[in-house]
Amino acid sequence: MASATKKLKSFAKSCGADLVGVASRAILTDGPPSADPRYLLPSANSVISYAVSLDADIARDFISKKEWRAHCDDRKKIAQKLYRIGDALVEKLRSEGYEAVNVDLNNNYRPEDNAADVTEMTEFHPEFSHRYAALAAGIGRLGWSGNLLTRKYGALVELGSVLTSATLDADPTIPDEDHPCDKCRMCSLVCPVQMISTKVSTQVTVAGITETIAQKRPNTCCWIGCSGYHGLSTSRSWSNWSPYQLDHTLPVEKEALDALCISLQKADPQMQDAGNSFENYRQMVFDPHWFYYTVCGFCRTVCSPDRKTRLANRKLIINSGTVALKLDGTHVVAEENACEVPTPFGLNVIISPKELSKKDPKIQKWPGQFPLDRDVIKYLRQPFNSGQ
Numbered sequence: 001m002a003s004a005t006k007k008l009k010s011f012a013k014s015c016g017a018d019l020v021g022v023a024s025r026a027i028l029t030d031g032p033p034s035a036d037p038r039y040l041l042p043s044a045n046s047v048i049s050y051a052v053s054l055d056a057d058i059a060r061d062f063i064s065k066k067e068w069r070a071h072c073d074d075r076k077k078i079a080q081k082l083y084r085i086g087d088a089l090v091e092k093l094r095s096e097g098y099e100a101v102n103v104d105l106n107n108n109y110r111p112e113d114n115a116a117d118v119t120e121m122t123e124f125h126p127e128f129s130h131r132y133a134a135l136a137a138g139i140g141r142l143g144w145s146g147n148l149l150t151r152k153y154g155a156l157v158e159l160g161s162v163l164t165s166a167t168l169d170a171d172p173t174i175p176d177e178d179h180p181c182d183k184c185r186m187c188s189l190v191c192p193v194q195m196i197s198t199k200v201s202t203q204v205t206v207a208g209i210t211e212t213i214a215q216k217r218p219n220t221c222c223w224i225g226c227s228g229y230h231g232l233s234t235s236r237s238w239s240n241w242s243p244y245q246l247d248h249t250l251p252v253e254k255e256a257l258d259a260l261c262i263s264l265q266k267a268d269p270q271m272q273d274a275g276n277s278f279e280n281y282r283q284m285v286f287d288p289h290w291f292y293y294t295v296c297g298f299c300r301t302v303c304s305p306d307r308k309t310r311l312a313n314r315k316l317i318i319n320s321g322t323v324a325l326k327l328d329g330t331h332v333v334a335e336e337n338a339c340e341v342p343t344p345f346g347l348n349v350i351i352s353p354k355e356l357s358k359k360d361p362k363i364q365k366w367p368g369q370f371p372l373d374r375d376v377i378k379y380l381r382q383p384f385n386s387g388q
């Protein structure tokens with residue numbers, strides 16, 4: 001299969017993949033359950049893993065709070081590209097008589113006991129882990145953050161995977177001496193909810209490799225920070241791109257964090273919208289009216305291939321201030337006199353008094369809007385709620 005594998009990899013590159021590798025199913029069986037491709041394709045013998053790099057300049061403008069939407073749009077464009085690469089590979093493999101599955105990129109989790117839907121989930125184990133596949137296929141290694149790090153792009157990549165019954169030639173994994181993570185801990189220092197320990201480590205074994213990575217807080221902690229329910233750092237001097245914050249500190253215990261996350265998810269208007277991205281992520285990614293709302297991912301975006309840039313990126317993050325909502329739906333760097341207004345969604349929103357006093361705020365013009373922003377804006381436009 002050497003030449004067939006080579007052809008498939010060049011084909012994936014011709015479709016837009018920046019990095020491509022192959023892992024055998026056998027090498028993945030020593031990993032956590034989400035490393036096993038047979039969950040989605042019982043006949044799987046191989047996994048084709050591929051990565052597309054994010055635009056580093058756009059990402060830098062995102063973390064320095066110069067520009068929010070360009071990075072959201074870049075992520076949406078890359079998600080579309082990843083789906084198309086996977087579709088093309090699946091079509092090719094099926095035309096040659098093999099079974100093949102293009103693994104969904106996001107929001108597909110294994111069922112959890114006692115969770116009726118995603119709002120009640122607390123573990124968020126994916127059906128299949130793109131990160132573990134990429135590690136096994138020699139695309140990268142897991143960094144201290146637990147993110148997949150490549151030598152060429154650092155962590156600034158998005159991943160896709162195709163599972164197939166074809167037995168392809170596997171690539172070697174990246175040896176320890178070429179490990180891209182130097183444990184600089186910048187990923188820990190730019191997480192507003194302190195998800196990633198700076199000191200305590202744990203280990204994960206996949207594809208015969210045991211990675212030493214940071215001990216993390218429960219997954220619901222990242223869910224709260226990354227979804228934008230609480231974007232403010234503990235120093236209160238910087239945040240991610242979320243204009244929301246809790247009016248209390250995050251609980252420490254897993255049980256309390258899980259309960260908080262569930263209550264925020266239940267109150268989140270996104271979850272009541274028909275056809276939200278948890279119902280069908282792929283469909284939303286290709287919907288021209290859907291806004292790819294992303295406010296965090298700082299642990300990944302800080303992680304450039306070279307240490308000097310990572311240190312500089314951290315400075316950009318912690319010196320770029322906090323974020324406020326505008327009544328036209330944009331997120332902007334908060335002015336000094338920005339105030340905190342309680343909302344009916346279990347969160348406070350940051351907004352400038354000048355914005356609140358606008359009699360005729362412009363309606364946002366760009367397509368789509370994050371449902372939480374939309375409903376908070378509706379709420380604030382009622383004079384009684386905004387203090388007018």
Ligand code: SF4
Binds near residue numbers: 181303
């Ligand atoms: S930021 Fe530093 S410690 Fe964190 S994953 Fe990247 S290289 Fe490793």
Ligand code: SF4
Binds near residue numbers: 193194195222296
């Ligand atoms: S995505 Fe954001 S909240 Fe989640 S671990 Fe990374 S920096 Fe922290």
